[in-house]
Amino acid sequence: MKGNTMQKKPQVFLTFDVEGPAPNEDVLDRRTQFILMVILKKLKRNKLRGLFFLPGSVACTVQNNSELMEALKSHEIGYHSSTHSNGPLIFQFTDIADYNEAIEASIKKETQSFRQGDVKDITEKGFLAFQGTFPKRKIVSFRAPFMSWSPPHLEALHSLGISHDFSSSVSDRPFYFRGIMFYPPGLPLDGIPNIVGFWGESPSNAKSKRFKLNLTLSRILKAPCTVLSLHPARLVFKTRRNYLKKDSRNINRGSLDVAIRLCVIELLFRQLNILQRMKLIQVTPPLKIEKNPLSEINSQVAYDRSVYAARKLFHYNPKFLYSHFTKFFGLGYRKSSVPFETESLGIIRGRILWRVEAQVKRQITMKNGLGKRVKDTFNGVIREILYAIDASASKVPRYRMASRFGCDRHGRDVETGLDEYVKLLRTRDSKLHTVLVLGSRVKGAWIPRSDVDVTIVSDSLSSKSLSAISQRLYDLKVQIQYSDRPLNLGIVASSYYSKSEFIRSIERFDFQALDALFYGKIIYDDGFWQVAMERYKELERKYGFDRDRLKKMVKHV
Numbered sequence: 001m002k003g004n005t006m007q008k009k010p011q012v013f014l015t016f017d018v019e020g021p022a023p024n025e026d027v028l029d030r031r032t033q034f035i036l037m038v039i040l041k042k043l044k045r046n047k048l049r050g051l052f053f054l055p056g057s058v059a060c061t062v063q064n065n066s067e068l069m070e071a072l073k074s075h076e077i078g079y080h081s082s083t084h085s086n087g088p089l090i091f092q093f094t095d096i097a098d099y100n101e102a103i104e105a106s107i108k109k110e111t112q113s114f115r116q117g118d119v120k121d122i123t124e125k126g127f128l129a130f131q132g133t134f135p136k137r138k139i140v141s142f143r144a145p146f147m148s149w150s151p152p153h154l155e156a157l158h159s160l161g162i163s164h165d166f167s168s169s170v171s172d173r174p175f176y177f178r179g180i181m182f183y184p185p186g187l188p189l190d191g192i193p194n195i196v197g198f199w200g201e202s203p204s205n206a207k208s209k210r211f212k213l214n215l216t217l218s219r220i221l222k223a224p225c226t227v228l229s230l231h232p233a234r235l236v237f238k239t240r241r242n243y244l245k246k247d248s249r250n251i252n253r254g255s256l257d258v259a260i261r262l263c264v265i266e267l268l269f270r271q272l273n274i275l276q277r278m279k280l281i282q283v284t285p286p287l288k289i290e291k292n293p294l295s296e297i298n299s300q301v302a303y304d305r306s307v308y309a310a311r312k313l314f315h316y317n318p319k320f321l322y323s324h325f326t327k328f329f330g331l332g333y334r335k336s337s338v339p340f341e342t343e344s345l346g347i348i349r350g351r352i353l354w355r356v357e358a359q360v361k362r363q364i365t366m367k368n369g370l371g372k373r374v375k376d377t378f379n380g381v382i383r384e385i386l387y388a389i390d391a392s393a394s395k396v397p398r399y400r401m402a403s404r405f406g407c408d409r410h411g412r413d414v415e416t417g418l419d420e421y422v423k424l425l426r427t428r429d430s431k432l433h434t435v436l437v438l439g440s441r442v443k444g445a446w447i448p449r450s451d452v453d454v455t456i457v458s459d460s461l462s463s464k465s466l467s468a469i470s471q472r473l474y475d476l477k478v479q480i481q482y483s484d485r486p487l488n489l490g491i492v493a494s495s496y497y498s499k500s501e502f503i504r505s506i507e508r509f510d511f512q513a514l515d516a517l518f519y520g521k522i523i524y525d526d527g528f529w530q531v532a533m534e535r536y537k538e539l540e541r542k543y544g545f546d547r548d549r550l551k552k553m554v555k556h557v
Helices: 030-045 056-063 066-074 099-111 127-133 151-159 206-222 255-277 299-306 308-314 321-329 345-367 370-389 391-395 414-428 468-481 499-507 511-519 528-543 547-554
Strands: 011-017 051-054 076-079 114-116 123-125 175-177 180-182 225-230 432-438 452-458 491-497 521-525
Touching: 011 030, 030 066, 030 255, 051 056, 056 066, 056 127, 099 127, 099 151, 099 321, 151 321, 206 255, 299 308, 299 321, 345 511, 345 547, 414 432, 414 452, 414 491, 414 521, 432 511, 432 528, 468 491, 491 499, 491 511, 499 511, 499 528, 511 528, 511 547, 521 528
Parallel strands: 011 051, 011 225, 051 076, 452 491
Antiparallel strands: 114 123, 175 180, 432 452, 432 521
């Protein structure tokens, strides 16, 4: 994806979707109003501006809360459609065969005044009525609920004054098209263990949060524009969404849980404030039109991402929206059942590099942790006991300076010991394909008490998914099967795969597979390793990776 950056200084948009807990997002409950007020106070304390997207139905509730209205005066307000989850939704009322008729239906929807509900007191307002709720503001930004936008609806909003869209996921940088500025997809901050990564650790894991926060800031400084997205309601509710049955199963988060999440939000705001005062970034700058066109737009990617929620949450499969996307963007790509394959190479490369960097930093954090040191000490004690018991361990010859992998703490030659280890494995496993040495022993950072980390590829290893308990039992069984007793050299099977699992790990760009590919030293192979290398080279050519950059990233694992 090509395009020019809007400005040299990176931009960060702090965006907030102000809505109630799912699946009744059109009702803004008191607890969400309270947490929204807390966030507004934190923004004020850190001298930051935010962009708050409100559905028309929620704007009525906010309008009646004078404290919220006063606090929102210093922030940008964006339109979040007339209603959030009460139909018909955007992907439904614009799913019309004729493009122009879909535009007319959208204009009719957005220019209606209001409709008052009898039971839940939900007010549905079109865009003009929403603008009337904030008469002293010019509303120019829009984000579709569930990111399910459609071109006819956006064109209708553009005719009414909308010029900035935060719904599409077409490019990883802002661009200008048909009079509208399109912004990158938002980086979700919901749930605060997910403050940058997309992993589900407990929020009590302080090291994990600090690590992820550092990754967030690193990404912000590298990208020309970053959109951070937060739903205040999800800070206080755990929600299971069922929009078809309107079944609300919201679980209140505990006070401590909410407090921890707010502390991490505060930490993020402080860091952004520091970066802004250092003039390294701009936080939610005024929305301006910058005519940065893209030379290439993939309408298939935009369509796939737009209808994802319609299909998954509402089981709705649009009939005509794809033709609207191709008409709007002027380009039609072959429809693919795998959206990942249709994305631009730039986005895919960026995502993969981000994932590898996150995995590596996470592994380094774990390796330097107290638990890892205790485990290594315990294993060392057990190894010494077994060395004293097994007389055959003394058969391994003494270390020779020409040896590739050094010596153990008893002065024995590790390379010769590995040859003996392979002979042991071949007697235990008839389906052994490849054995590699990894870690400090091949990277020249070993000391005599260092473990000898090996990666094993064997078809006797199960590739089936197991329960947590079964997985632990299976891991224990593998460690026993591939132990180095009676040699007791400290050889540890740190990773093990079947052939198909290893190929999948390469395709996922798993850092352990990359470490094996780049730095692993083969001590046994039946020809499989050439197949694995060829598969990686295919992916490297496909995505245009710089191998040296990836090697540098995994070097210190």
